[in-house]
Amino acid sequence: MEYRNLGRSGLKLSALSYGSWVTFHFQVNEALAVDLLKTAYDAGVNFFDNAEAYAHGESEIIMGRALKKLNFPRDTYCVSSKVFWGGEKPTQQGLCHKHIVDACHCALQRLQVDYLDLYFCHRSDPETPIEETVRAMHTLVMQGKICYWGTSEWSAEELKEAYKVSQDLGLTPPTMEQPEYNLFQRGKIEKEYRDFFQDYGLGTTIWSPLSSGVLTGKYKNGIPSGSRPNLVGYEWMKDSFESADFIERIKKADKLEEVAEETGMPLVNLALGWCLQNPDVSTVILGASSVEQLKENLKTVNYIDSFTDDLIDKIESIVQTKPN
Numbered sequence: 277m278e279y280r281n282l283g284r285s286g287l288k289l290s291a292l293s294y295g296s297w298v299t300f301h302f303q304v305n306e307a308l309a310v311d312l313l314k315t316a317y318d319a320g321v322n323f324f325d326n327a328e329a330y331a332h333g334e335s336e337i338i339m340g341r342a343l344k345k346l347n348f349p350r351d352t353y354c355v356s357s358k359v360f361w362g363g364e365k366p367t368q369q370g371l372c373h374k375h376i377v378d379a380c381h382c383a384l385q386r387l388q389v390d391y392l393d394l395y396f397c398h399r400s401d402p403e404t405p406i407e408e409t410v411r412a413m414h415t416l417v418m419q420g421k422i423c424y425w426g427t428s429e430w431s432a433e434e435l436k437e438a439y440k441v442s443q444d445l446g447l448t449p450p451t452m453e454q455p456e457y458n459l460f461q462r463g464k465i466e467k468e469y470r471d472f473f474q475d476y477g478l479g480t481t482i483w484s485p486l487s488s489g490v491l492t493g494k495y496k497n498g499i500p501s502g503s504r505p506n507l508v509g510y511e512w513m514k515d516s517f518e519s520a521d522f523i524e525r526i527k528k529a530d531k532l533e534e535v536a537e538e539t540g541m542p543l544v545n546l547a548l549g550w551c552l553q554n555p556d557v558s559t560v561i562l563g564a565s566s567v568e569q570l571k572e573n574l575k576t577v578n579y580i581d582s583f584t585d586d587l588i589d590k591i592e593s594i595v596q597t598k599p600n
């Protein structure tokens with residue numbers, strides 16, 4: 277496993293990490309979570325991603341129980357939570373100081389840990405001043421309840437304001453962003469955040485590296501039963517998988533699979549390995565609903581040397597061209 281600094285911070289995260297969105301609770305019970313976390317940890321993964329919103333807290337409960345059972349030394353792994361969608365009541369949502377504190381305390385209890393290594397604002401909150409959010413995060417850092425705070429899917433303007441407020445008031449700035457990044461979704465990392473990597477050493481923990489599974493090639497003959505768009509509660513995802521944009525992605529995945537085969541690697545490893553080629557990516561968060569999927573995805577580290585300029589050019593020409 278390769279380890280990368282989380283941006284300019286000293287924290288070394290495994291280049292491949294593992295997250296629990298959709299999977300934990302809906303597809304993965306406690307026993308399977310134990311197997312998945314052990315498989316990841318044994319392969320060198322040292323960061324597990326979670327959020328208060330995932331399965332309404334159940335995902336953190338399952339991860340907490342599994343981590344307790346596995347008893348990995350606490351100083352050998354990192355765990356995250358994200359605050360924003362905590363419940364229906366007005367005080368259970370957004371990024372006001374109160375909800376940030378309450379959500380942190382609830383996540384600590386559910387995950388059964390004394391502190392969170394990474395704590396994210398799951399989205400931006402236009403109804404709370406950014407100064408209030410930065411101050412709340414800074415206070416949690418000072419109290420030792422979180423080590424690093426960051427954002428997820430914030431705009432460049434919002435991040436810029438967070439940096440300005442931190443600098444002006446001497447508060448802890450954000451260390452990392454968590455944007456979507458994959459062969460089809462590249463704007464935030466490749467354009468919007470450019471200055472922040474250079475000027476502030478922003479780290480990134482990127483999500484949906486397989487575009488929710490499209491970059492496995494398994495959607496070419498329709499939606500397989502048991503896959504995430506067929507889960508109860510994820511009907512919205514089925515709609516998006518049937519959209520023109522996704523149909524185009526599925527066609528491109530088909531072409532990419534041919535290139536992967538020519539190179540002698542599975543499509544999943546081509547798609548995940550491509551994300552790792554970008555030095556602004558600190559860690560690629562894997563999603564996997566089975567141990568088999570996870571093992572296959574972790575093999576990506578074996579293919580890093582296959583990414584020649586020629587291969588990157590071939591990938592690029594498929595991704596940039598409209599499929600017929």
Ligand SMILES: NC(=O)c1ccc[n+]([C@@H]2O[C@H](COP(=O)([O-])OP(=O)(O)OC[C@H]3O[C@@H](n4cnc5c(N)ncnc54)[C@H](OP(=O)(O)O)[C@@H]3O)[C@@H](O)[C@H]2O)c1
Pocket residue numbers: 294295296297298299303325326398428429454482483484485486487488489490492494502503504505544561562563564565568569570572573
């Ligand atoms: N900050 C945010 O807003 C945000 C949003 C989304 C995700 N995230 C984080 O990022 C993590 C990863 O995102 P993601 O789950 O969308 O990642 P992804 O890698 O794009 O999709 C993972 C899904 O693809 C399918 N898959 C993965 N490997 C496979 C393989 N080898 N063969 C066949 N199918 C495979 C599985 O779905 P099936 O079960 O359908 O087979 C799996 O659950 C999440 O767990 C979460 O921690 C963050």
